[in-house]
Amino acid sequence: MSLATAHDAPIHSNLFGRAHEVVADIHQGGATTLAVAVLVGGMALFLSASVWRSLQGDHRPAGSAVTILQSTGLAAVFVALAYQVMAGGWLTGADPAVLGWFTEHRSDWVTGPAIAVTDAGGPAGTIIAAVAIGAVLSRRARSPIPALILIGTVGAAALASTVTKSVVGRTRPPIVSQVLLETDHSFPSGHATGAMVSFTMAAVMFGYGLPPTRRALLLILAAVVTVVVSVTRLYLGEHWLSDVIGGMFLGGLAAVIGGALYTSWMDRARVRWATSQEEVTPHSDRTNPTTMGRAA
Numbered sequence: 001m002s003l004a005t006a007h008d009a010p011i012h013s014n015l016f017g018r019a020h021e022v023v024a025d026i027h028q029g030g031a032t033t034l035a036v037a038v039l040v041g042g043m044a045l046f047l048s049a050s051v052w053r054s055l056q057g058d059h060r061p062a063g064s065a066v067t068i069l070q071s072t073g074l075a076a077v078f079v080a081l082a083y084q085v086m087a088g089g090w091l092t093g094a095d096p097a098v099l100g101w102f103t104e105h106r107s108d109w110v111t112g113p114a115i116a117v118t119d120a121g122g123p124a125g126t127i128i129a130a131v132a133i134g135a136v137l138s139r140r141a142r143s144p145i146p147a148l149i150l151i152g153t154v155g156a157a158a159l160a161s162t163v164t165k166s167v168v169g170r171t172r173p174p175i176v177s178q179v180l181l182e183t184d185h186s187f188p189s190g191h192a193t194g195a196m197v198s199f200t201m202a203a204v205m206f207g208y209g210l211p212p213t214r215r216a217l218l219l220i221l222a223a224v225v226t227v228v229v230s231v232t233r234l235y236l237g238e239h240w241l242s243d244v245i246g247g248m249f250l251g252g253l254a255a256v257i258g259g260a261l262y263t264s265w266m267d268r269a270r271v272r273w274a275t276s277q278e279e280v281t282p283h284s285d286r287t288n289p290t291t292m293g294r295a296a
Contacts, residue, residue: 032089035080039091042076045069054212067260074253078188081246085187086168095240102235103177111179114232118180118191121229123158126194130154133202145265150201153258157197157251161190164250170243177237188246189239195229196222196251197258204259208266226251 049069056066084091119125134147165185172178172186199222207215230244 039080046073098241118232157254179236192244192247193251200255
């Protein structure tokens with residue numbers, strides 16, 4: 001081998017390695033840009049559909065279309081965020097700083113209540129709450145369907161969370177940062193998912209038939225409770241910020257679908273009840289609520 005050839009070899013190797021790095025950076029930057037675009041577009045789609053639903057009021061001629069748009073938007077946001085978590089994208093850049101802030105600002109008088117809240121918002125607490133709320137709703141509706149819809153929706157969200165954890169495979173925050181030791185995968189937060197789907201579903205189901213203002217207050221209350229449960233996971237060092245955000249999106253997606261199923265069933269039940277009343281009224285005025293208790 002000549003001296004010139006030996007001298008040129010490392011230069012060519014360095015140039016090739018540098019070119020490979022540039023191509024990799026461009027590829028990663030393009031994937032990140034696409035993920036961000038999908039996330040922003042999905043959120044815009046969800047918000048637009050939500051505004052459309054609020055403008056409809058009690059009239060639901062396009063309820064199915066709105067549900068599809070909302071679900072598509074939330075699914076797109078969740079998938080884009082999951083991809084960023086897997087790729088270590090810049091959307092997860094705030095995770096270490098948020099974890100560090102909560103770790104540095106712990107105090108004994110907050111840690112105890114935080115543990116109590118996070119325990120109540122865990123899998124066992126979510127299941128108990130879903131069964132209890134479902135029992136109340138089914139008794140009020142005189143049908144097991146409301147309980148089945150609620151429990152099925154919460155269960156489906158929990159299953160989706162478990163599967164996603166395995167697919168993404170994200171590690172938990174460092175053990176030294178955790179108050180309660182957790183060693184399974186981190187994304188998305190099961191607590192945030194369960195709180196979002198269970199409390200949002202409860203708000204939708206209890207709010208059916210109420211004035212819009214009361215329905216909005218119930219949804220706001222559900223959101224506040226979900227945020228409190230999610231913050232305890234950050235405070236205790238059990239999850240990264242993007243974990244709880246992803247859990248909220250996944251729980252919201254499940255709640256949109258489950259809420260649409262419940263609303264559709266209730267609408268059909270009201271139609272059936274009204275039809276049966278019209279059929280019974282001609283045969284006996286005693287069954288007519290407008291004449292019961294007084295002379296016809």
